[in-house]
Amino acid sequence: MVTAQSITIRFVKNNFIIISLWFLSGLAGSFLNVFIPVSIGKFYELVLHTNSAKGKLFETIGIQLQSLDSFFIFFLLIIILRSLFLFLQQFLTSLVNETFTRDLREMMFEHQLRQTLSSFRTKPAGDYILRYSGDMSSVQKLIGNGIISFASDLFFLIIALTLLSFIQLKVTLVITLAILIGSILYYLLARLLIPAASERRSKKAKLISFISERLNSFFTIKAFNRETPETNSFKKKSLAHFEKSRRFRLLNALNQSLIPVLFFGLLGVSLFYISYLKEHRQLHLQNGEVVTYVLLILYLQSPFKRVLKVSSIWHDASVSFSKILTLLNSEIEIRKNETFAEKRIDKIIFENVSFGYPDSEDVIRNFNFQFQKGNIYILKGNQGTGKSTLLKLILMLYEPRTGHINLGSNSYSDLGPFNVRKKVTLVSDEAPLIGSSVFEAISYSSREDQSEKSLDTLKKFEFALPTEMMDLNFKLTHAAANISKGQRTILSIARALNTGKKIILLDEPFVNLDAKVESGLISLLNEMKDQFIIIIAAHQLPKDILAD
Numbered sequence: 001m002v003t004a005q006s007i008t009i010r011f012v013k014n015n016f017i018i019i020s021l022w023f024l025s026g027l028a029g030s031f032l033n034v035f036i037p038v039s040i041g042k043f044y045e046l047v048l049h050t051n052s053a054k055g056k057l058f059e060t061i062g063i064q065l066q067s068l069d070s071f072f073i074f075f076l077l078i079i080i081l082r083s084l085f086l087f088l089q090q091f092l093t094s095l096v097n098e099t100f101t102r103d104l105r106e107m108m109f110e111h112q113l114r115q116t117l118s119s120f121r122t123k124p125a126g127d128y129i130l131r132y133s134g135d136m137s138s139v140q141k142l143i144g145n146g147i148i149s150f151a152s153d154l155f156f157l158i159i160a161l162t163l164l165s166f167i168q169l170k171v172t173l174v175i176t177l178a179i180l181i182g183s184i185l186y187y188l189l190a191r192l193l194i195p196a197a198s199e200r201r202s203k204k205a206k207l208i209s210f211i212s213e214r215l216n217s218f219f220t221i222k223a224f225n226r227e228t229p230e231t232n233s234f235k236k237k238s239l240a241h242f243e244k245s246r247r248f249r250l251l252n253a254l255n256q257s258l259i260p261v262l263f264f265g266l267l268g269v270s271l272f273y274i275s276y277l278k279e280h281r282q283l284h285l286q287n288g289e290v291v292t293y294v295l296l297i298l299y300l301q302s303p304f305k306r307v308l309k310v311s312s313i314w315h316d317a318s319v320s321f322s323k324i325l326t327l328l329n330s331e332i333e334i335r336k337n338e339t340f341a342e343k344r345i346d347k348i349i350f351e352n353v354s355f356g357y358p359d360s361e362d363v364i365r366n367f368n369f370q371f372q373k374g375n376i377y378i379l380k381g382n383q384g385t386g387k388s389t390l391l392k393l394i395l396m397l398y399e400p401r402t403g404h405i406n407l408g409s410n411s412y413s414d415l416g417p418f419n420v421r422k423k424v425t426l427v428s429d430e431a432p433l434i435g436s437s438v439f440e441a442i443s444y445s446s447r448e449d450q451s452e453k454s455l456d457t458l459k460k461f462e463f464a465l466p467t468e469m470m471d472l473n474f475k476l477t478h479a480a481a482n483i484s485k486g487q488r489t490i491l492s493i494a495r496a497l498n499t500g501k502k503i504i505l506l507d508e509p510f511v512n513l514d515a516k517v518e519s520g521l522i523s524l525l526n527e528m529k530d531q532f533i534i535i536i537a538a539h540q541l542p543k544d545i546l547a548d
Contacts, residue, residue: 002328004321007107011100018099022092022148029085030156032078034163037295039075046071089152097144101136104324108132111328117397118358119331129208131327134201135320142317150310153303160296167293174273175266175297179304182262186308189255194315196248201319203241210237259305267297336416345408345423345502346373348394348533353403355386355393362401363389373502375548376529379537387537388428391505394535396420425496428507432479433491439472441480442495450498457498463520464490464513485512493521503533510542518542 012019046068065071108131112120157179165172214221214230221230271294348371356362363386371377371394379387392398393405396417405412407420435441442457443450455472458465465487468474480488489512496504510518522545525534529546541547 002325004325007104011103014103015096015099018092018096022089022096023151025085025088025092026148026152027155029082029089030152030159032082032085033156033299034159034296035078036082037299038163038292039071039078040291040295042292043068043071043075093144093148096148097140100143101140104139105132105136108324108327111330111332114332116331116333117392128327129212131324133208134204135323138313138316138320139324141313142321145306146310146313146317149306153306156303157300157307160300164293164296168274170277171270171273171293175270178266178269182266183308186255186258186262187311189258190311193248193251193255193312196244196251197312197316198319200241200244200248203237203244207237207241210234256309259308262308263301263304270297333417335418336414346533347371347408348503349406351404351406353393353400353405355389355398355400364393367403371533371535373533374530376525376534376536376546378541378545378547379535380539380541382539387539388430388507391426391428391507391535391537394503394505395424395426423501424503424505425499425501426505426507427489427492427496427509428505430507431492433476433488433495434479436476437472438469438474438476438491441476441491442498444499454498457494460497460524461490461494461520464517486514486517489513490517490521502531504535506534506536508538509536510538510540519544 042065046065065074112128161172161176164175210233214234221227274293350367350369353364353367354362355364367390379390381387389398393400396405396412399412407415407423412420433441438458439451439454443454451472458470458472462470469483469487476482480491483491489509493506493509496506509521513521522542526546528534536545536547
């Protein structure tokens with residue numbers, strides 16, 4: 001089972017050097033951040049020629065600043081080093097972010113392509129698209145802002161508070177207590193955002209899914225003049241998303257506006273306490289130390305904000321990660337031994353095979369049959385009688401509820417789907433063409449060494465294709481939408497033949513063909529039959545085909 005922990009551990013192991021460099025640059029940057037307000041306090045002491053025991057911080061770590069010249073050299077060095085480490089931290093943070101999301105994106109895509117057909121069809125395409133947009137963005141924020149920046153900011157706060165306590169322990173204890181109280185208060189208020197964020201996310205997912213489904217049905221919308229009703233439906237869903245987003249933004253704005261109130265309230269309490277102790281002679285601070293103290297408190301503002309905001313980042317990422325993990329733990333096809341290379345595949349055997357869809361009766365019941373090489377088989381029947389389902393069983397896109405299927409002398413259960421599909425190919429409207437040219441559409445790998453073979457295959461269909469489409473470089477749009485259905489069918493058959501597989505499944509191949517093209521295709525199939533197992537699913541049987 002894939003978990004967030006296993007993904008993160010694997011990522012850290014594979015990118016240990018980059019992550020180590022990031023961590024060290026973050027530590028160095030946080031350390032140098034503290035030195036800037038401390039340096040300004042030291043500058044104040046040098047200008048006014050004052051000194052204090054606690055002002056000897058630099059001397060305790062081996063840095064001697066006895067003159068303004070030495071101070072300016074040191075201060076310039078601090079600025080240069082801080083800029084360098086800031087650059088490294090920003091770059092490495094981005095690099096870690098991008099590397100993590102690349103690995104996760106590739107893992108998700110590979111897993112989706114290995115899903116079973118039944119598992120894949122449980123969600124609309126829009127849900128999958130969301131995984132690559134909103135969810136991936138939230139997970140990236142988790143790595144960059146929720147872990148990396150949070151660790152760096154936390155380290156800075158610890159160093160700063162330690163230094164503040166070195167300067168004045170009592171006031172620092174008050175500040176630390178105020179930070180804890182403010183953080184708890186902010187966290188409790190942030191909890192109100194969780195249901196609002198979840199509702200907003202749900203509406204966004206439905207909106208993306210609706211857009212995906214309707215754009216995939218563009219032809220239907222045009223043909224049936226559905227622009228107005230579909231636009232109205234979209235506006236309703238868009239308004240629902242807007243209302244949830246507005247409520248979320250309102251609560252979020254309220255929450256974020258509390259941060260400066262908390263911080264400057266903290267600053268006000270600190271200054272009041274310092275003045276109170278000073279007035280009652282309970283505090284002994286030099287002017288330079290007061291400057292350092294106040295500046296350090298001001299420097300706490302940005303990391304304090306980010307630390308407070310991290311809970312919402314963690315929540316969003318947790319929800320996104322749970323969605324991604326649900327996908328990564330969905331049912332996939334298991335690849336068996338991939339060395340299967342039996343050349344003599346002369347039959348497909350069904351033994352008492354039954355199949356039904358979830359929560360339905362069997363579509364196919366106790367089917368026994370042998371499909372043998374050298375024959376053309378017709379699966380004839382009305383729509384919904386199981387023709388296409390039987391082809392999917394042969395392709396191992398579905399598995400039987402009961403019974404067994406053998407490929408030659410090999411059991412399907414031993415071979416696994418990947419090995420079965422090494423021997424079986426399909427022509428179907430459910431398997432659209434992929435590629436931006438005829439060559440890409442009909443070749444398996446689109447390698448240049450496949451071009452001659454692809455051209456030879458294409459020449460077998462000169463009777464069915466216009467002259468311009470006999471060029472392998474002929475351009476195709478998405479799913480070959482710029483050519484006719486009949487031409488798509490012919491290219492799909494060319495793709496099937498180009499695989500060199502000896503079992504060919506054709507699902508309603510004659511539906512979109514005119515009489516001349518149909519006649520040419522039938523002649524080609526009749527010529528091929530001796531070397532293949534050809535299985536055709538059709539509700540109407542062309543009279544000239546030599547079906548066995």
